[in-house]
Amino acid sequence: MAATNRGTFFSGAGLVWKWQRLVWWVFAVCLIFGFFSTQEMTERAASLLNHSMAAQRLVNGFDVGAITELLQLPDSPLAIQGHNIVHFSMLFVVFMLFATGGILAAYVLDEKPTTTAFFEAAGHHFWRFFRLLIYLAIVLLPIAGLAAASNAIHTHIDEQSISPYSADHFGEAAVVAILMLLILVRLWFDMAQVIAVADDEKKMHRALRRALTLLRRNFFSLLWLYLRVSIIAWVLFGIGLHVWMYHVNPQSNVAAFLLSQLMILIWIGTRLWQRASEALWYRDHQANQAPEPAWSPSPAPMYVPVAAEPQA
Amino acid sequence: MRMTKVFVLAAAMAMSCGPIFSQVPAPSQKAIATTPSTDTATKPLSTRIVAYQIEAKLDPTKHTIAASETLTYKNLTGQPQQTFPFHLYLNAFQPQSTFMTEVRRSGTRGNGPDSDWDPKHFGSITVDKLEVEGAGDLTNKLEFIHPDDNNTADRTVFQVTLSKPIAPGASVQFHIVFHDVLPKVVERTGYVRDFDMVGQWFPKVGVWWKNAWNCHQFHANTEFFADFGTFDVKITLPQNEIVGAGGDLASSENNSDGTKTLVYHSEDVHDFSWTASPSFTVVEDSWTGSQGPVNIHLLMSPGHMASAPRYMKALKGSLQLFDQWYGPYPYDRITVVDPPHGGSDAGGMEYPTLITADTGAHMPQGLLAPEFVTEHEFGHQYWYGMVATNEFEDAWLDEGINSYTEVKVMDAIYGHNTSFLNFPFAQLGETEEQRNAYFSLPDMDPISRFAWKFISSDSYGGITYGKTATVLITLEKIIGEDTMRQALHTYFMRYRFTHPTGEDFLKTIEEVSGKDLHWYFNQAIYGTQILDYSLADAHSDPVKWWDTSAHGSKANAKDEVYRTYVTVARKGDFIFPVDVDIKFDDGSAAVEHWDGQDRWVRYQYDRKAKIQSAQIDAHNQITLDRDPFNNSFVKEADPRAVHKLRTIWVFASEWLSQLLAWLT
DSSP: OHHHHHHHHHHHHHHHHHTHHHHHHHHHHHHHHHHHHTHHHHHHHHHHHTTOGGGHHHHSSOBHHHHHHHHHSTTOTTTTHHHHHHHHHHHHHHHHHHHHHHHHHHHHHTSOOOHHHHHHHHHHHHHHHHHHHHHHHHHHHHHHHHHHHHHHHHHHHHHHOSSTHHHHHHHHHHHHHHHHHHHHHHHHHHHHHHHHHHSOOOOHHHHHHHHHHHHHHTHHHHHHHHHHHHHHHHHHHHHHHHHHHHTSOTTOHHHHHHHHHHHHHHHHHHHHHHHHHHHHHHHHHHHHHSSSOOOOOOSSOSOOOOOOOOOO | OOOOOOOOOOOSSOOOOOOSSOOOOTTOOOOOOOOOTTOOSSOOSSOOOEEEEEEEEEETTTTEEEEEEEEEEEOOSSSOEEEEEEEOGGGGSSTTSHHHHHHHHHOBTTBOTTOOOOGGGOOEEEEEEEEETTTEEOGGGOEEOOSSSOOTTOOSEEEEEEEEEEOTTOEEEEEEEEEEEOOBSBTTBEEETTEEEEOSOSOEEOEEETTEEEOOOOOTTOOOOOOOEEEEEEEEEETTOEEEESSEEEEEEEOTTSEEEEEEEEEEESOOOEEEETTOEEEEEEEEETTEEEEEEEEEOTTOGGGHHHHHHHHHHHHHHHHHHTOOOOOSEEEEEOOOTTOGGGOSEEETTEEEOOOOTTOOTTBOHHHHHHHHHHHTTTBTTTBOOOTTTOHIIIIIHHHHHHHHHHHHHHOTTSSSEEETTEEEOHHHHHHHHHHTSOSSSOTTSOGGGSSOHHHHHIIIIIIHHHHHHHHHHHHOHHHHHHHHHHHHHHHTTBOOOHHHHHHHHHHHHTSOOHHHHHHHTTOOOOOOEEEEEEEEEETTTTOGGGTTOHHHHTTOOEEEEEEEEEOSSOOOOEEEEEEETTSOEEEEEEOOOSSEEEEEEEESSOEEEEEESTTOOOTTOSOGGGSEEESSOOTHHHHHHHHHHHHHHHHHHHHHGGGO
């Protein structure tokens, strides 16, 4: 199992690299949304800053005073950011809900994701994944309750304990526990999505049940498969932030932009790496369950990959 | 008081808080041999109107104090006095008090508006018996008054009328038996776990000022006002309690019932506060100034020892600079109390020779919160402690002047651009911080408004602290830094141990600077005008703009004459003379001086050069200008600042999108 896991771990990376156009597409959409969400701010800021000597304070470093002064101006160019960013972020969530079907289909079938096949798969699974999202919201409710209870206990310990560290330690432990729960829930739903795509499962409650069984029986291997990619993602993100804050020349906008986008690209890449690894794991798992290959496309696929486009 | 904005960051490193200094066990507090207040060997620094002798017993389990007070009041009012008002500040911590009503309406430090009532925050001071020497028991003659509003439920001021007036120059003795219920720490006072901060805890007589009694109710935005005198305070409490107080420890005696009695003595002060906790770690140090040694007592709470050296550095730096710049520190002690976690409401406060600071278990080095709180509260030893202005009616004279000197002292110790925040990736100086506080709500209240009449606590904080500091920084640029320092030195030396007014301060500035500054003070102190000058327009046009054949031709380029227009506008209502620096692309320049009276002015130049840049206040003298971004124009657009902002915002937007996409 360890060897299989290790193989799946690297194969997943290989699959992401192989069909890297998926990563680029998701990144492109994310970047476009990011630009749109900041367009109005940019125009307002430009009218104020492009011809102002005071803008030099922002060019030469991260001047907190300048930022707060900009925020406090009566017609602050920064004031409208929050709404736009949230709106476009929600739009991106809808996009990912749609695109996940196509992405998983590409990983499950391990065939070149043509545009038609991608959109057919995406559309085919969209409503299923929307229903899964509702299930997810229901599952998250008790976790939210647990978080609230942890917070109340943390407050109680903080009020009673002479040392400030008692509550801190409890809080840290609670955060870790809740984080682990969220990871497990995400992993569970990831596998449900893989099952829905791989087996063309129409009923999401069945997909969830099967995914839960899979998770129960292969708990550590699946968890480790998911977790190590997460660790890699967070470590790389932290390194990127550190480099940005401490090593990038404050005057170099190009370097800052490229680094920030590289961080986003890596983040997207690692998330797709998780999806690919899960898809491969499931495919191998199904293959190992019966003497004859167990995995095959659904008997009457709703979508048929068209002939592969010639490689560029 | 310092309205601190302490950001408790989830720091990466937990401070290992092994004590840097050794623990001093509770019972062995050393007494300093002092003589009682009848000692005439040292000349009094103040006119001692009051002499308080208080005996108090603390029950640290119930957080109550049973006490008796003898107040000897010397009638130096010049008139016979028959009615005497007293403050009972602790009664503010009741839901129907004026204080709590105003908190509910407009918020105050640490508590936003519409805060719910927590019964644990109940506090009270009850007078059980009031006797007057020669007049007998007047307990039943005690009547609550409401000089500021009609809130009959408010019990923070009472008055008592004697049967006979006290003649000018004579003294009267009040014997008051009272008991306190301390609230769970709120608004400077109270308990949290085993920590008790005991401030404004005894009946305090009002001040005869401007020919009348001045004894305001306790409001959400007000602090305190009292006369100078002496304090002899006996505190009885369990032997394991470590005590800090605003006085010299005259004696310490263990009692057979497991308690101990500490006797403190303080002279030439107008208040006495104290704190007790068995969990303090005591750090002792000293500093020597122009008046001799000052004993420093630092009482650190558990988990905060890493901040002890930070407190110490800020305190010693402040002692040094205040002594050097403004005047001598005359007391032989200063106590710094570090409230425990959850007790920040007791932090950031000043009492004569005792201050409360504030920190956290994971306070980052780059956030100079422990430092600026310590500096600010120490600064109050001068502006409030010795120059004892009326904090109800002239809050700006202590908070505002203190915020200005905070900027000066913090900049001197920690650097102009790094005196508030000093991270490798982000810096902020005190000047900017004060400006930002001001501009959060800049135009609703004048600086000179009575503290409880501000529209909200945000306005009170922003104006009283931030605007006053910014006004004084700009004033310093007008009259010069040395002159400003000399003016503050003169003001301190002239008015220490008295109760000066705003006019006293402003007249001192004018006297020392030799300038008529009424035009400035009328707007800055007594008005709400905003100062905002802007470059409305700057462009160059060929004089023969209609002759298209002459433009663009290289042969004619060097002979072409351009008419340059520079329009400066006054967007705000604050009138201030400004300089405008104009540069042309042939290297020539012009400087204009505008009195700023009109709404706008236009300058015109005919030259064989186009405008390159124009700037109002090129030397950054006018810190009070609200918008520095509209003060200049450069012909060549530089979009780098906008690109930098956009990079950050795009990244933030994408990052949020990725986090939310976790749901999918």
